[in-house]
Amino acid sequence: MSRGILEVNDMRKRYGKTAALQGVTLSVASGELFGLLGPNGAGKTTLLSIVSGLLDADGGEVLLDGRPFRRADRDLRRLVGIGTQDLAVYPDLTARENVLFFGKLYGLGGDALNHRMEMLLTAVGLWDRADHRAGTFSGGMKRRLNLAVAVIHSPKLLLLDEPTTGVDPQSRNLIFEIVRKLNAEGMSVIYTSHYMEEVQALCPRIAIMDKGQVIACDTIGHLLKLRPSELRLKVDPVPPGFEEQLQGLDGVTAVHKLPDGVQLSAAALGPLLPKIATLCATAGVTPTAMETSESTLEKVFLHLTGHALRD
Numbered sequence: 286m287s288r289g290i291l292e293v294n295d296m297r298k299r300y301g302k303t304a305a306l307q308g309v310t311l312s313v314a315s316g317e318l319f320g321l322l323g324p325n326g327a328g329k330t331t332l333l334s335i336v337s338g339l340l341d342a343d344g345g346e347v348l349l350d351g352r353p354f355r356r357a358d359r360d361l362r363r364l365v366g367i368g369t370q371d372l373a374v375y376p377d378l379t380a381r382e383n384v385l386f387f388g389k390l391y392g393l394g395g396d397a398l399n400h401r402m403e404m405l406l407t408a409v410g411l412w413d414r415a416d417h418r419a420g421t422f423s424g425g426m427k428r429r430l431n432l433a434v435a436v437i438h439s440p441k442l443l444l445l446d447e448p449t450t451g452v453d454p455q456s457r458n459l460i461f462e463i464v465r466k467l468n469a470e471g472m473s474v475i476y477t478s479h480y481m482e483e484v485q486a487l488c489p490r491i492a493i494m495d496k497g498q499v500i501a502c503d504t505i506g507h508l509l510k511l512r513p514s515e516l517r518l519k520v521d522p523v524p525p526g527f528e529e530q531l532q533g534l535d536g537v538t539a540v541h542k543l544p545d546g547v548q549l550s551a552a553a554l555g556p557l558l559p560k561i562a563t564l565c566a567t568a569g570v571t572p573t574a575m576e577t578s579e580s581t582l583e584k585v586f587l588h589l590t591g592h593a594l595r596d
């Protein structure tokens with residue numbers, strides 16, 4: 286893995302009695318598109334706010350591009366762009382004025398700023414609405430403008446906090462496309478969501494957060510293996526020795542007897558299916574029904590925490 290753009294060590298934050306972050310440690314490699322998945326209240330926004338310098342932590346350390354992060358260090362803060370959950374754009378300004386305003390805050394100006402503004406408004410599909418007030422935009426258009434504003438200063442690390450909240454499917458797809466493009470151009474991205482499908486579609490590596498802690502952090506493939514897939518075979522009656530034969534198959538991690546058949550667990554069912562078919566044929570067993578339950582991030586979350594990802 287290349288040098289880390291972000292390292293968070295033992296990050297802690299309380300709001301009064303609420304422990305929003307309880308010792309969060311994670312690292313993001315340079316150029317990575319990293320997912321942060323967790324239910325409402327898991328601490329995702331608090332973490333991003335600290336990393337972007339909007340909020341002070343109570344304890345812990347942030348390294349940005351290998352350097353210790355301090356809120357007062359403007360050069361380091363410039364490395365980060367944040368698309369906040371609460372929109373940052375001004376409704377009374379046009380799309381063009383919004384992007385130029387944020388560009389000037391970062392000390393940009395002249396032709397370079399104008400070119401970048403035009404390029405970004407085009408990328409987010411708003412160039413033809415550049416001179417319309419943001420307050421007249423749909424939820425999806427506002428989110429896209431929020432994204433353009435977040436990257437006006439070409440940050441090395443883009444933090445996106447639930448960037449598809451309140452958007453239509455068309456805007457959602459466009460946001461996905463832009464995020465992928467920015468990442469392909471070299472920008473590191475942390476994409477935060479409580480929608481498993483979004484994080485799974487975009488991010489090869491994911492941290493799962495719950496109650497202020499990272500409870501798992503790995504590639505999607507490895508995370509899915511944290512909870513086995515299951516296969517139910519309706520076999521009535523189950524012949525003697527059949528469960529043991531299933532248990533003996535390479536890859537099967539558990540076999541349980543059901544009232545009308547058997548259930549087996551395995552990290553991956555695909556490679557096992559032909560072997561199970563052969564075993565049934567040789568044992569003279571004809572299942573009358575088969576039902577698979579593949580692992581998903583949602584099921585992994587339930588498996589790890591005992592509660593659902595969504596309320």
Ligand SMILES: Nc1ncnc2c1ncn2[C@@H]1O[C@H](COP(=O)(O)OP(=O)(O)OP(=O)(O)O)[C@@H](O)[C@H]1O
Nearest residue numbers: 300303304305323324325326327328329330331332
């Ligand atoms: N300003 C605040 N004052 C008091 N409690 C807060 C404040 N901000 C967040 N919290 C609490 O801290 C915890 C973590 O909140 P946070 O917003 O970081 O979670 P989240 O994962 O981003 O959830 P969401 O997606 O709903 O924003 C929650 O229990 C929340 O109620």
